[in-house]
Every structure is written in structure tokens, then in C-alpha cells.
Amino acid sequence: xxxxxxxxxxxxxxxxxxxxxxxxxxxxxxxxxxxxxxxxxxxxxxxxxxxxxxxxxxxxxxxxxxxxxxxxxxxxxxxxxxxxxxxxxxxxxxxxxxxxxxxxxxxxxxxxxxxxxxxxxxxxxxxxxxxxxxxxxxxxxxxxxxxxxxxxxxxxxxxxxxxxxxxxxxxxxxxxxxxxxxxxxxxxxxxxxxxxxxxxxxxxxxxxxxxxxxxxxxxxxxxxxxxxxxxxxxxxxxxxxxxxxxxxxxxxxxxxxxxxxxxxxxxxxxxxxxxxxxxxxxxxxxxxxxxxxxxxxxxxxxxxxxxxxxxxxxxxxxxxxx
Amino acid sequence: xxxxxxxxxxxxxxxxxxxxxxxxxxxxxxxxxxxxxxxxxxxxxxxxxxxxxxxxxxxxxxxxxxxxxxxxxxxxxxxxxxxxxxxxxxxxxxxxxxxxxxxxxxxxxxxxxxxxxxxxxxxxxxxxxxxxxxxxxxxxxxxxxxxxxxxxxxxxxxxxxxxxxxxxxxxxxxxxxxxxxxxxxxxxxxxxxxxxxxxxxxxxxxxxxxxxxxxxxxxxxxxxxxxxxxxxxxxxxxxxxxxxxxxxxxxxxxxxxxxxxxxxxxxxxxxxxxxxxxxxxxx
Numbered sequence: 326x327x328x329x330x331x332x333x334x335x336x337x338x339x340x341x342x343x344x345x346x347x348x349x350x351x352x353x354x355x356x357x358x359x360x361x362x363x364x365x366x367x368x369x370x371x372x373x374x375x376x377x378x379x380x381x382x383x384x385x386x387x388x389x390x391x392x393x394x395x396x397x398x399x400x401x402x403x404x405x406x407x408x409x410x411x412x413x414x415x416x417x418x419x420x421x422x423x424x425x426x427x428x429x430x431x432x433x434x435x436x437x438x439x440x441x442x443x444x445x446x447x448x449x450x451x452x453x454x455x456x457x458x459x460x461x462x463x464x465x466x467x468x469x470x471x472x473x474x475x476x477x478x479x480x481x482x483x484x485x486x487x488x489x490x491x492x493x494x495x496x497x498x499x500x501x502x503x504x505x506x507x508x509x510x511x512x513x514x515x516x517x518x519x520x521x522x523x524x525x526x527x528x529x530x531x532x533x534x535x536x537x538x539x540x541x542x543x544x545x546x547x548x549x550x551x552x553x554x555x556x557x558x559x560x561x562x563x564x565x566x567x568x569x570x571x572x573x574x575x576x577x578x579x580x581x582x583x584x585x586x587x588x589x590x591x592x593x594x595x596x597x598x599x600x601x602x603x604x605x606x607x608x609x610x611x612x613x614x615x616x617x618x619x620x621x622x623x624x625x626x627x628x629x630x631x632x633x634x635x636x637x638x639x640x641x642x643x644x645x646x647x
Numbered sequence: 648x649x650x651x652x653x654x655x656x657x658x659x660x661x662x663x664x665x666x667x668x669x670x671x672x673x674x675x676x677x678x679x680x681x682x683x684x685x686x687x688x689x690x691x692x693x694x695x696x697x698x699x700x701x702x703x704x705x706x707x708x709x710x711x712x713x714x715x716x717x718x719x720x721x722x723x724x725x726x727x728x729x730x731x732x733x734x735x736x737x738x739x740x741x742x743x744x745x746x747x748x749x750x751x752x753x754x755x756x757x758x759x760x761x762x763x764x765x766x767x768x769x770x771x772x773x774x775x776x777x778x779x780x781x782x783x784x785x786x787x788x789x790x791x792x793x794x795x796x797x798x799x800x801x802x803x804x805x806x807x808x809x810x811x812x813x814x815x816x817x818x819x820x821x822x823x824x825x826x827x828x829x830x831x832x833x834x835x836x837x838x839x840x841x842x843x844x845x846x847x848x849x850x851x852x853x854x855x856x857x858x859x860x861x862x863x864x865x866x867x868x869x870x871x872x873x874x875x876x877x878x879x880x881x882x883x884x885x886x887x888x889x890x891x892x893x894x895x896x897x898x899x900x901x902x903x904x905x906x907x908x909x910x911x912x913x914x915x916x917x918x919x920x921x922x923x924x925x926x927x928x929x930x
Contacts, residue, residue, distance in 0.1 A: 361785070382785065385816070393774045393808035400714075400778020403763050404786065405706050408778075423768050424805070428775055432755045432765045 332544040333522050334506040340477040342498035342534075343441045347372025349484025350409055350439075354380050357407065360488055363398055364411040365391050370500075371411035371441050391416045395424035395436075402434040407488055410436065414443035414497055415456040422462055429493050430466040437487050438463075439496045443473075444584030445612070445629055446501045446534055446622035455617035461589020463495040464562040470515060471561040473497045473583075473591075475536035477505045479559060482513035490515055497533065499584075501622045504537050518565035520572070524554035527640045528572040531582040532558045532591045535610065535631060539582055542636035553640055561591055566598045573605050578643040582610035582636055584626075606646035608639035651694040656865050659730065660690045664896045664923045666726035670742040672916040677743055677751065680906040681797065682723035684828050684891040687868045689727045692793065696872045701732040703760035711790045712779055714764065716772020717797035717826065718752040719908070725749050728761040770803025772796060773823055777813050777884075780821040791879060794823045799831030802840045807852075813884040814853025822875045823854075824887040827862070830904040846888055854886040862891035897922055 354360045354376050361383045362376050368386070377384040387394040391412055398408035410417065417440035418425070429436045440459060447455045464471045470492060474480040480498050487494045521536070522543050531539035536557045543553045554572055558565070573579050579599075581592035592609040599605050612629050626632040651659065663686050671677035693699070698711045715724055722742065729736045734748075741747035748759040752767025763779075766772050776794035783790055800806065813821060825845065833839045849856045855878050861867035871887060878885045893907070894900030897919040911919055 361782075385781065387812065388808075388815075390805075390808035390812065392770075392805040393777075393812055396771050396774020396805065396809065397778035397781070397812070399764060400775035400780075401782040403705060403712075403775070403779050404708070404782035404788070406782045406785070424771055424774075427765050427768045428771050434764070 330541065330544045331547070332540050334540050336504035336506040339502040339504055341500055341502055342474060342477060342480040343370070343500060344372050345474070345477040345480030346439055346441065346484050346496070346498050347375060349481035351375045351379065352481070353485050353488035354383065356485070357488055359405055360407045360409065361385070361401055362409050362411065363387055363394050365389055365394050365416065367412050370413070371439065373411050391421045392424050395421045396428050398436045399428040399432060399434045402436050408436050409439050411439050411441070413454060414440035414459045415454055418456065418459040418462050418495070426466060430468045433468050434493060435491050437494045437496060441498055442500045443497045444499055444533065445617045445625040445631065446499050446584060448501065448622045448625065449619050451619040452616035457584070457586045457612050457617065458589060459497060460561055460583070460585050460591065461593070464589070464594065468493055469562065470494045472515065472559060473533040473561055474559045475533055475557055476503055476507050478507045478509050478511060479513065482511050483559065486513040486515060499534060501534070503534055506537060506540065516560045516563040516565060518568035519557040519559065520554065520568065521557050522553070522555040524552040525576060526552045527644050528554045528556060528576045528579040529582060529636060529640060530556050530558050530569065530579055530591065530595055532561060533584050535582040535584055538626070538631070538633045538636055541633035542640065545633060545637045546640055551640065551644065558591055561594060564594050564598065569595055569598050570602050573599060574603060577647045578606040580608045580610060580636060580639045580643055582631070584631060585611050587611045587613055606643045608643045610636055610639055653865055653869065656690050656694055656869070659694055660686050660865065661924050663690055663723060663726045663730065665920055666739055667722040668897065668911055668916055668919045668923070670722045670725070670739055671910045673740065674743040675910045677722055677910060678719040678908045679722065679911070680830070680893040680900060680904070681717070681826060681828060682720045683897060683900060684863070684893045684895050685720055685723055685795070685826050686896065687863050687865050688795070688824065688826070688889055689723050691865060691868045691872055693727045693731050695869055697793070698790065703733055705763055707763070707790065708786070709788055709790055711793065712763065713793045714772050714776040714779065715753060715766055715795050717769060717795065717800050718766030721749070721751065721753050724753065733761040734759065769797070769800045770805040773806055773809040776821060776823065777809055777818050780818050781816065783820060789820070791876065792821045794821070796823065796825050798825055798827045798829065798842060798845070799836055799839070801825065801842050801845065810849065810852040810854070817882045818884045819880055819882050821884040822879070822887060823884065824889050826891055827888050828891045828893040830893045830907065832904060832907050834904050849886045853883060855883045856886045856888060859887055859889045862889040863895045
């Protein structure tokens with residue numbers, strides 16, 4: 326963020342969304358004795374240590390065995406437990422897709438699949454760990470709710486909210502320290518889009534880490550006399566189609582921004598909503614049919630065209646197509 | 648629930664076998680072989696061993712729970728559930744037909760009482776059973792959790808993840824059974840993918856392993872299930888290697904993988920029912 330930029334949201338500190346998950350899980354565990362945690366040898370990475378320490382009898386180290394973890398969680402939920410599984414997003418989805426499909430989604434089990442280190446901003450570990458397909462896989466599963474919060478506070482709020490919601494949930498978050506720009510006392514409403522900035526020329530629908538990039542992009546556009554609306558789509562499924570259609574009816578075009586493949590992600594969901602109801606120009610910010618690579622998070626967002634500068638370009642292009 | 652005597656169990660087993668061949672014949676689809684092979688186990692479990700409540704609740708608090716991992720043998724489970732009073736026996740006629748609660752492989756979406764999770768994609772059921780057993784422990788619920796797996800299913804890697812986990816976490820309120828019939832779709836397990844010494848493998852993982860050599864003999868099955876319960880609560884999960892004959896009870900189906908997933912024709916049904924002490928006109 327440039328110092329001179331007049332963003333409508335500001336931040337004074339950064340923290341990782343995974344820490345929001347860890348702290349949210351601890352709070353949820355204090356509130357509800359049925360909350361249990363399972364982790365596949367990544368307690369530190371998922372920030373589940375505090376929960377483990379406070380509730381050792383409700384925490385299960387599974388070892389490097391993600392398929393078994395999904396089955397265990399499904400089994401625990403049958404007796405009324407609310408299991409939160411923790412591992413990297415790649416191993417939370419692609420590695421165990423069939424286990425999730427049969428034992429959790431089809432069986433409508435109250436399991437919360439909590440997935441860290443998603444997307445390019447994982448950084449140096451490279452493509453084997455930077456999954457960019459997880460939102461697509463999870464949103465295709467019937468019964469599955471898919472949530473991708475934007476900062477520490479929203480991730481913490483989302484983690485607590487899904488403990489109170491009955492049904493299978495995929496919760497996606499990440500590794501890098503990221504601006505904390507949403508309020509600590511926010512109410513997290515599953516399936517309800519959050520209009521963060523009003524505008525009339527173009528709508529930017531963003532999810533996850535890219536909501537901050539969208540906030541920065543809005544300020545850059547405003548300096549050029551373009552008024553962008555920024556909507557935080559923290560819930561990919563169920564999608565708040567009403568909010569999407571209402572905004573695009575006003576602005577006439579949109580950009581979708583996500584740390585995911587174009588294919589199968591937020592952009593696809595928004596496009597489908599628009600095509601079915603009110604077709605409008607849409608530009609996609611996301612990874613274009615490619616794996617990631619090693620690098621620093623911001624270098625990767627730049628190289629793959631996912632940062633604020635690229636959102637600005639896409640917004641102008643969308644406006645030109647009206 | 649009232650325990651049936653051995654004689655009553657045997658009669659029930661014959662009735663269950665008739666249900667199996669009728670169900671599969673009726674829709675010309677389904678898996679009769681291992682269903683017939685596991686009939687004594689299911690009948691002994693549901694009518695003699697399991698502390699369960701036919702007023703079904705998904706959570707099953709205070710009850711014993713059963714999970715079927717090899718979901719393709721749904722006919723035997725559906726028959727036993729219906730005959731235990733979970734749902735009307737007439738509903739067996741809807742097996743694998745459109746709009747039925749009796750899906751080809753067990754499902755919870757359809758809301759059939761007695762079923763707590765979907766199965767059919769192999770390798771997942773033991774993990775689920777372990778999770779349910781651990782949840783009971785957290786709650787101080789002394790119900791026992793049972794699971795049944797196939798022997799071919801032992802080729803799935805997830806089984807061994809679960810096998811490693813349960814002894815490590817001292818899940819000693821769990822009795823897992825392997826239907827050890829030596830057959831799978833493509834042929835004998837020895838030929839398709841040799842399992843070698845299953846008993847030694849499970850023991851090496853830290854399980855208390857018992858062999859039930861006569862898995863189609865009702866007295867033997869009942870006594871092995873009773874014995875398995877005496878081994879609980881000692882820090883180890885229990886594995887029951889149940890030696891069965893696939894297709895048991897129908898001579899032309901016995902001991903071959905060819906009846907794994909094939910339905911009898913009209914003539915074969917008549918023959919099978921004749922062998923199964925046919926006394927009733929319908930289900």
C-alpha cells in the first residue's frame with residue numbers, strides 16, 4: 326500500500342488468517358464443549374496449539390494420515406461432536422476428496438474442514454502446496470458450505486460462526502501476515518455478502534486475501550475519478566446472488582478477484598449468476614490455468630496478475646466493455 | 648432388546664438369505680455373494696449382541712453402534728434392519744429402485760433408519776467407527792462400536808492409517824470385523840493382490856486379533872462375538888477375522904467371486920429359495 330493512498334479501510338497491524346482460525350477455534354471450544362479438534366501433524370502451522378493445550382481430551386493428533394482424519398471427524402460428528410479438522414488446503418481437499426464426498430458431504434455430517442496455506446501467498450513452498458483448485462472442488466459438492474475470509478478478524482469470526490452452524494463447511498485461510506482491516510467485533514453471517522465500499526462505475530467482488538487488494542484498488546481508481554464498489558464475498562457457497570445482482574444492476578460491470586484458478590472459483594460462480602439473470606461484462610482476476618511456483622507472496626501476486634494494480638486494469642477494461 | 652436363541656437365529660438367517668436373493672433378483676442388480684456370506688454375522692449381531700434401539704436416533708447415545716464399510720453388501724444389512732423393526736419389511740421391495748430409501752449402497756440422505764453414514768467407496772468405514780468410538784469415550788458412553796470391512800478392502804491405504812491410529816489412541820471400545828472370504832470382483836484376493844498374513848499385520852499394528860474360523864456357523868459366530876466383548880476395555884481395539892464362504896446357503900453361489908455382483912435369473916431364484924427352506928410366500 327502506498328502511503329499517499331487514501332483507502333477507505335486502514336490497518337495498523339498485520340496478522341495471518343491462520344491465527345484468526347486458531348484463536349477462533351479456542352473461543353468456539355470454550356463456548357461449546359462439543360467442539361473437538363483433529364490435526365494431521367501440523368498443529369503449529371494451523372495454530373491449533375492453544376486449543377490442544379486447553380482441551381487435551383478434545384484434541385486428536387492423527388499423524389500424517391488425512392484420509393483417516395476425515396473419517397474420524399465424520400464418526401465423531403455422528404455422536405454429536407463438532408469436529409474441526411486441520412491441515413493444509415491441498416491435503417484438506419484434493420488428497421481426500423472422496424472421503425469428504427462420501428463420509429462428510431453426502432452423509433451431511435457436521436464436520437468443519439479447516440484449510441490453511443491456501444493459494445499463491447503461501448509463497449516459497451511452491452506449487453505442490455499452493456492449491457488453486459480447492460474452492461472449485463469444495464463448491465461442487467452438494468451440501469457443502471464454502472467460506473474464504475479476508476483477514477485475521479474475519480477468519481476468527483467465521484471460525485466461531487461455523488461452530489454454531491449445523492452442516493459440512495470448508496473454511497479456507499492462509500499463511501502470510503496480512504493487513505487486519507475489518508473490525509474485531511464483526512458479526513459473521515454465512516452466505517451474506519458484505520458491501521465494504523459503495524460505488525457506481527464498477528463492482529469488485531473479492532474474496533480472501535484479495536479483498537485487501539480490492540480495497541487498495543478502489544483508492545487507486547478513485548484517484549482517477551472512477552468510483553468502484555467493493556463487495557467482500559467471504560462465502561463462496563451459498564453465494565449471495567441477490568447482493569451480486571443488485572450491485573451489478575447499478576454499476577453495469579464487475580471484476581471478480583480471488584487467489585484461485587479462474588476455473589471453478591468465485592469468478593465462475595458470479596459469471597453463472599449474471600448469465601442466468603442479468604448478463605454484464607465481467608473481468609477475472611485469478612490464476613489462468615497454471616500451477617504456482619516459489620517466491621515471496623507479493624512477488625507471486627504480481628507475477629500471476631492478482632494484485633491491486635491488476636484489479637485496477639481489469640476494472641477499467643470491464644468499464645470499457647459496458 | 649430381547650436376545651434370540653441359536654435356533655431362532657438360524658431361522659432368521661434363512662429368512663434373511665431369502666430376502667437377499669429376492670431383493671437382488673427383483674431389481675436384477677446388487678451384490679448377493681458376500682451378503683449371503685455375512686448373514687450369520689449380521690443376524691448374530693443384530694438379534695443377539697447389539698444393544699440397540701429400533702426407535703432410531705442418528706447419535707445413538709447409550710447404544711452400541713454398527714458401521715458397514717463394504718457398503719455393497721447392503722442387501723443383508725437392509726434385511727436385518729427391516730427384520731429388527733427399523734422399517735417395514737415391505738420396503739425391501741424398493742431396493743435399488745427409483746425414489747427408494749434403499750439405495751444401492753447405504754445412504755443417509757435418504758433417511759433410512761438404522762444407517763448413520765454413507766458407504767460404498769471402500770476403505771472409509773473403519774475410520775468412521777473409530778471416530779464414533781472416541782466420541783463415546785469423551786461422553787463417558789459405554790456403548791460398543793462395531794465395524795465390518797471386506798477382505799479385498801484391506802487393499803485400501805486408509806485402512807492402514809486407521810489401523811495405526813486406533814491402538815495408538817487406545818480405542819478399546821471398538822470391535823472391527825473383516826469378512827475374510829478370500830474373494831473380490833476380479834478373482835481370489837490371493838491372485839488380485841495378495842493380503843498375506845492379515846492376522847500378523849493387525850497384531851503388529853497393536854490390535855487384539857481373534858479368528859472366527861466358522862463364520863457361517865451360528866454358534867461359532869455368537870460365541871466369538873461374545874468373546875470379543877470380553878476383550879474390550881483393556882487398552883486395545885479388537886479385530887475379528889471372520890472366515891466366511893461367499894454365497895453361503897446357495898450351492899451355485901458358494902465360494903466364487905462370480906456371484907460378487909450378479910443377480911440370479913428366475914430359474915436360479917427358484918432354485919435358491921428351494922435351498923433356503925422356502926416356507927413363506929413372499930418377503
